[in-house]
Amino acid sequence: MMASADIAAADAGLATPPPQVVRRKKRGNSLPLGIVGWIVGIVFFFPVLWMVLTSFKTESQAYTNTPSLVFSPTLSQYKTVFSSGIWPYVANSAFATIVSTILVLLLATPCAFALSLRPVRRTRDLLFFFISTKMLPVVAAIIPIYIAARDLHMLDNIFTLVILYTAMNLPIAVWMMRSFFLEVPGELLEAAEMDGAPLRRTVTEVILPVVAPGIAATALICCIFSWNEFFFAVNLTATQAATVPVFLVGFISSEGLYFAQLAAAATVATLPVILAGWVAQRQLVRGLSFGAIK
């Protein structure tokens, strides 16, 4: 048993493939369960559904005591949103999301490798350190970060957000990537080792194909967290580097509380992540459960 056996065992709990699932004897669909399931699903989904519906209404249709399900849809709210200068915010969000995610992957992949397949000593302590940075409240760090950014003339600079989002997602990425690396079959590695394959070939030909879906899953999770991030964005940006969540907040204060317009803005802001999450649902589920669900 190696030194980091306890951590490895911790992963085993989440990362081992589920034991061969024996097919249930009763395979029929249950109707009552189905009804309950659908009702619960719709209840949870309802705020989002309502947001999308409201975004196609006129303000007077949105402000009714008796909500109207049937109405003639209008695109005028979206026209307002898109003509109110949302694009620079979208560009900032996209830039911060993509660049920070690439940085996270570049840093986390070798790091996870060194904490799994070629484990260093004190792997456990290092893993502990990475996750402990997520436990420290961000709010306690915002003041020095703000002052440092101010003194370095990095306030309202998109690269400030890139750096912070990278740091924010790195611990999660290291943990996730590590669980994916641990799935690489030991025999495969040993075989490559026996053949005297150089490390680089082992990595590209044996390890990468196995962990590629894991890298995709990790990237997706990082993108979601970065796109949705608000606290750093609202405190460290103003006009140049502000992101979509900041736009949404600013939109309320500049336009007032108009439900339909707001719903359109919120739809535009949330849709990219919702769609990405839906399309890549399996990776998402897998990522969120640290590799437990295949």
Add this chain to the structure above:
Amino acid sequence: MTTIAPPVAAARPARARPDRRRQGWVRRAPLLPALVFTIIVTQLPFLLTLWYSLQSWSLVRPGSEHFAGFTNYVDVFKDSQFRTTAINTVIMTVGTVLIAMVIGVALALLLDRKFLGRGIVRTLLITPFLVMPVAGALLWKTTMLDPTFGIVNFLLRPFGIGHFNWIGSFPLGSVMIDMIWQWTPFMMLLVLAGLQSQPKDILEAASTDGARPLQIFRELTLPHLRRYIELGIVLGAIYVVNEFDAVYMMTQGGPGISSANLPFYIYQRAFLGFQVGQAAAMGVVVVVATIIIATFALRLIFTSFSGTEQAA
């Protein structure tokens, strides 16, 4: 997973015969960039926070900073608003995480069964987790909980609750509703992972032996799920304790500070009150409290996930 042992040195090709020390650094090299980056970006600010917390310093009066010793800490502990927001934070975190977990377990049990359109229902259920927190809070504040035009009051009208001001009457509760909505999917997914990793043959053996479903759930499923539930609670708490967006969007901590949590209160002190020293001292107090709680929480994860292996 424990079988992946570090390759034996003897099995390495003879080409490389470096001493152990260099070998160690070769192994360590891949993780150094991530480690150094994390230390600089996450640890350095905390050291600075520690330093600032000993200063009297207002952002609006340049040159006002001077060493103040522990007076900021004395002020923090005398500050009744700090205590109120600390209690709010505990209520918000414990309430949100536990309620989200209970609902999450129920939903996971539901999704573990077969029914028509299960995949679609799962998609619908995970959606709240994907919604941008700022937008989610906004939706709850306006279209859902608005006293006059909100859906919730519309649905409750037949029961005689037509114009109830949810956010005004229960500011903390309203914020928690939004947070529970956002975090339940996460809990559900973790528990579902636990359910699906449960060896089905044992369950079938139990049911052939005549165990009742409730009995199976209590004596086999629940113990199996325990560590997944614990993991969900700890991971959820890590995020919920830092919640800022929902408070900012829905109530701005108000009325007064009745729905402010620590992140929001410290933010207010630093960025609206410009009291750097005091806000930093609050930050340090929160960090120390978090470290104490997190140590227990982490131990919980590690002992429960390492099972019979040697624990911490």
